[in-house]
Amino acid sequence: MTATSSKRPATRSVSSTAKYRRIVLKLSGEALQGKLGFGIDPQVLEALARQIKDVKDLGVEVTVVVGGGNIFRGLSTSSATGMERATADYMGMIATAINGLALQDALERAGVPTRVQSAIEIAKIAEPYIRRRAMRHLEKGRVVIFIGGIGSPFFTTDTTAALRAIEIGAQVVLKATNVDGVYSADPQKDRTAKKFSRVSFMEVLKRRLHVMDATAVSLCMDNNLPIIVFNLHQAGNIRRAVCGESVGTMVANR
Secondary structure (H helix, E strand, C coil), X not given: CCCCCCCCCCCCCCCCCCCCCEEEEEECXXXXXXXXXXXXXXXXXXXXXXXXXXXXXXXXXXXXXXCCCCCCCXXXXXXXXXXXXXXXXXXXXXXXXXXXXXXXXXXXXXXXXXXEEEXXXXXXXXXXXXXXXXXXXXXXXXXXXXXXXXXXXXXXXXXXXXXHHHHHCCCEEEEEEXXXXXXXXXXXXXXXXXXXXXXXXXXXXXHCCCCCCHHHHHHHHHCCCCEEEEECCCCCHHHHHHCCCCCCEEEECC
């Protein structure tokens, strides 16, 4: 009798220049709209795909959580119109699906194999979110895009990024935004606002700094998962963050 064994994917080598082996990249919906003010800017999308490919070529395992604020924002719509919050949040989850599919298309046109996993059932366009399947995709060299938030209203995609990172064993959350880091106040309103190169989770919570929502920050703090906040639109910033270079603001336990 011939013994058989299940085949496991070969261990992927990570470039010595990369500090992190597995990451969650959190993209705000607003970052995808570029200068359009609404929707998706194709140039931003293509530039983002190139940056992700550049990082993946280092051997880093990449997952992405996308927001939907460029299309629909549940909380602000609920507050402004009186729409039931749960309904507004579910509409926001559908907006993340639009962004996720657009990003998948851009990545695959750049030659990057990609899978989309959704926390809400959209069987025609995305797999259901299954943690072990997501990790298997990463082992096979695919980028995994998470859409649909966590599948429940009253939670933001920031919380989704923190939760997914903890579940899959990521070593960092990279929050790519339109700003170049975390400030003591809104730099557009306060010229004396100070930019932090590093700040603790506790200080973020106490001072209510605009990094992520409190639930996401608390999850990262409790699990010792660092967050790096940086400007998406500066070419090469994702790679710099992955390689441990000083970029944006590091949020971590002291």
